[in-house]
Amino acid sequence: MPADFNQEQFAHREQIVDFARGELGSQLRDFDRTGTFPREDWERCGARGILGSHIPREYGGQGLNAVNTVLTLEALGYGCRDNGLTLALGGQTWSVQEPILIYGNEEQKQKFLPRLCSGEWIGCHGVSEEQSGSDALSLQTTATKTEGGYLLNGRKMYIGMAPVADLALVLANSDPAAGKWGVSAFLVERGSPGFSHSEPRAKTGTRTNPMGDLVFEDCFVPSEHLLGGEGIGMSLFTQTISWERAFIHAGHLGAMQHLFERCLKYAKERRQFGRPIGNFQSVSNRIADMRLRLETSRLLMFKVAAMKDADADASIECAMANLHISEALLACATDAVRIHGARGYLEEHGVERQLRDSIGGVIYAGTSDIQRTLIASLLGL
Numbered sequence: 546m547p548a549d550f551n552q553e554q555f556a557h558r559e560q561i562v563d564f565a566r567g568e569l570g571s572q573l574r575d576f577d578r579t580g581t582f583p584r585e586d587w588e589r590c591g592a593r594g595i596l597g598s599h600i601p602r603e604y605g606g607q608g609l610n611a612v613n614t615v616l617t618l619e620a621l622g623y624g625c626r627d628n629g630l631t632l633a634l635g636g637q638t639w640s641v642q643e644p645i646l647i648y649g650n651e652e653q654k655q656k657f658l659p660r661l662c663s664g665e666w667i668g669c670h671g672v673s674e675e676q677s678g679s680d681a682l683s684l685q686t687t688a689t690k691t692e693g694g695y696l697l698n699g700r701k702m703y704i705g706m707a708p709v710a711d712l713a714l715v716l717a718n719s720d721p722a723a724g725k726w727g728v729s730a731f732l733v734e735r736g737s738p739g740f741s742h743s744e745p746r747a748k749t750g751t752r753t754n755p756m757g758d759l760v761f762e763d764c765f766v767p768s769e770h771l772l773g774g775e776g777i778g779m780s781l782f783t784q785t786i787s788w789e790r791a792f793i794h795a796g797h798l799g800a801m802q803h804l805f806e807r808c809l810k811y812a813k814e815r816r817q818f819g820r821p822i823g824n825f826q827s828v829s830n831r832i833a834d835m836r837l838r839l840e841t842s843r844l845l846m847f848k849v850a851a852m853k854d855a856d857a858d859a860s861i862e863c864a865m866a867n868l869h870i871s872e873a874l875l876a877c878a879t880d881a882v883r884i885h886g887a888r889g890y891l892e893e894h895g896v897e898r899q900l901r902d903s904i905g906g907v908i909y910a911g912t913s914d915i916q917r918t919l920i921a922s923l924l925g926l
């Protein structure tokens with residue numbers, strides 16, 4: 546954590562770390578095996594105010610700025626070993642609540658935000674489809690105007706939390722002739738006629754964060770659940786993805802610190818050839834690289850948060866933060882497995898889970914290739 550934080554921020558961080566250590570992740574090993582979402586932990590996070598960190602108090606949140614929200618999520622990731630849970634928290638915070646806060650009307654904010662902040666509801670973000678991944682706005686799901694609302698048809702794929710979500714923020718095209726400019730955003734409640742989800746799909750990591758499809762078959766969505774007006778989807782996506790891009794890894798930054806400390810301790814304790822393995826330069830180089838990645842990741846993330854708080858244009862910094870932190874976490878997790886040898890490879894020690902959990906980070910919220918492409922285009926290339 547940057548040294549210029551004040552005492553209040555240090556104390557807040559400690560409280561969140563204590564909460565996460567004491568109250569979250571008690572069934573992680575079983576839930577990781579079975580792909581079970583820890584709903585009780587989610588509700589605890591809601592009751593503790595973590596889910597509403599960045600939402601104003603009048604909508605059930607804590608009214609924290611971006612810096613203190615990131616501080617909270619990072620502390621949570623440091624204290625809690627469940628990366629699927631911290632990913633779910635980050636996903637809802639930046640991809641569901643933030644768009645409602647920015648684009649929602651008063652009625653929508655009053656209706657949805659308090660339920661999401663309290664943990665009563667879970668929100669998911671439905672953009673990706675079979676044929677539109679990185680090229681997200683070329684989506685095929687349609688929204689046809691009908692009396693009093695819209696009929697949605699299509700299928701969203703690879704959606705984190707889809708099997709357990711109570712609310713889906715969905716992008717669909719309400720004017721296919723206009724192409725990407727015809728994309729609109731809708732808030733679809735669980736139980737809406739014509740709305741269903743697939744069974745959870747088996748996946749590599751963050752298994753406590755179940756992934757599935759959202760299916761729309763003549764699903765009626767009332768006009769009041771159109772978010773921000775017809776055709777707003779492209780600007781909504783562009784604006785809100787910058788929040789997701791910048792901060793989706795905040796929890797994992799805390800996990801990176803935990804992993805670094807664990808590796809450092811192990812390198813001092815584990816002895817081979819009559820001395821601690823940390824005395825071998827090939828091991829200590831890995832530890833030094835981990836420390837450097839941690840420091841640079843943290844500086845970048847808090848820099849972006851401060852820029853967001855100052856309403857500065859942080860487009861290039863958001864992409865750099867996403868690229869650097871996700872790749873840094875994956876590199877640290879790979880190093881951690883090597884440093885722990887066979888123990889790193891066994892499920893029972895939890896190091897291999899960190900590696901599995903890290904892989905998705907270089908894919909979601911835009912792959913590393915896409916972040917590089919974006920950085921290059923912002924540099925005029």
Ligand SMILES: Cc1cc2nc3c(=O)[nH]c(=O)nc-3n(C[C@H](O)[C@H](O)[C@H](O)COP(=O)(O)OP(=O)(O)OC[C@H]3O[C@@H](n4cnc5c(N)ncnc54)[C@H](O)[C@@H]3O)c2cc1C
Pocket residue numbers: 636669670671672673677678679680702703704705706751756905906908909910911912913914915918
């Ligand atoms: C753990 C996880 C959680 C997710 N959660 C959600 C969610 O909640 N909601 C949601 O909507 N989606 C979600 N996704 C989907 C995610 O957004 C997409 O996987 C991602 O956008 C990439 O799309 P794709 O998988 O179709 O890959 P593709 O776009 O098909 O890309 C395949 C490969 O081609 C490369 N590539 C593609 N285009 C370019 C280009 N222009 N330049 C250079 N390289 C390129 C990519 O980098 C990649 O290596 C999630 C994915 C994962 C792994």
